[in-house]
Amino acid sequence: MLTMDIATQIFTILKQPDLKYLTQDDFKPLLQELLATHPGLEFLQSTPEFQERYAETVIYRIFYYINRAGNGCLTLRELKRGNLVHAMLHADEEDDINKVLRYSNHALTYRIVDRIFSQVPRKFTSKVEGKMGYEDFVYFILAEEDKSSEPSLEYWLKCIDLDGNGVLTRNEMQFFYEEQLHRMECMAQEPVFFEDILCQIMDMIKPEDDSCITLRDLKGSKLSGNAFNILFNLNKFMAFESRDPFLIRQERENPTLTEWDRFAHREYIRLSMEEDVEDASNGSAEVWDESLEAPF
CATH class of the missing domain: 1.20.5 (Single alpha-helices involved in coiled-coils or other helix-helix interfaces)
Incomplete structure (x- = not known):
């Protein structure tokens, strides 16, 4: 073991002896130990239900970013390619866990929500038909709030790619933007027509072929996340336009x-x-109750 690099050591220690990959369950003892001993997580020790949910969320996030095959089997190669080992070492040294481990009011269009619940970008793990489980919710939030990451770009491309051919065409983008345009009109916002939007998206992505946008094009632009917001998240689209x-x-x-x-x-x-605010309200309520009871 001592002759192995640290990633291989961690992989060998965590995995089951008869397997050549890590599963989500393999990380549970690690998270239990982290929750039990890390000074930055002491505040969770009085609420076991939050400890359990915290551990689940961290594990789901690890697999979201590192298990690029998306099959729940994390290989040594994937472990070495990701930054998990660095994050683990940093967590061991840093008392403030918030420095290491890091969702809007009907913002998304109905059309994009329909695609998500049709399980086009990712099959739900929930055993209840048509409903997200907690793991599914975590994956969705990671994709929605960090559209610059590669897993997110792959997730949203699958949503917009209506014919499943791996590229985004003008007609597909227009289909999703139509609802955005309608919502702007309903909110008395000055509408931005699709022709202008298409030019803006093409300027952002700079695709190799002007007739479509590929995953490679998306990964090559730092503004790809904003292009997706333009198509189906009105709040983030307006925020991008105003640029706070x-x-x-x-x-x-x-x-x-x-x-x-x-x-x-x-x-x-x-x-x-x-x-x-809640603590202040509770405090003032206690003072008020005492003042009412004092004369009696």
Whole structure:
């Protein structure tokens, strides 16, 4: 074991002896130990149900990014190609787990939701027909909130690719954008017509062939996620069009952060503020009750 590189050591320790790959279950003991001993996760120890969900979410995220075959069998080659080993070592050294391990109000169009629930981009693991399980939900959120990642680009290409030939055509993009245009008109927003949108998308992606967009084209552009937002997420499309100066500055100050990192940071702050407001409300209610009871 000592002669092996660290990735091979981890792989050998975690996997079942008779298998040549890692499964999701192989990571459970690792997450249990992390939850039990990491100082940054002490706050979860009083809520076992959250500990279990936290562990599930981390494992699903590992497989989402690293198990590129999407078959639930993580190979040594996939482990070495990903950044999991680095993240594990960093988690071992860093007390603040939020520095290591990192969803909108009817934002998505009905057409794209129909494609997701038709299980075109990914088959659901849920045993209930037509419903997402928690693992399916985690995969969807990772794809929706971090459209710059390769798994996300593959996920959304499958959604837009109506004929399943592996490329996006003008007609397919127009089909999804039609609902966006209708929603803009309903909200009294100035409509942006498809011809203009098509030019904008082509300028973003710069495909090798002007007649279609391939997965290779998408992976070659840093703006591919914005192109998908234009087609089916109105909130993010409008945000991109207006380009909030605060967000632009944030991106410049932290260029290494992914879209998922920024999403997780925003949600963490939002939940913290909600908790503070709730605590303040509960506190004031206790004071009020005492003042009512005092004269009696």
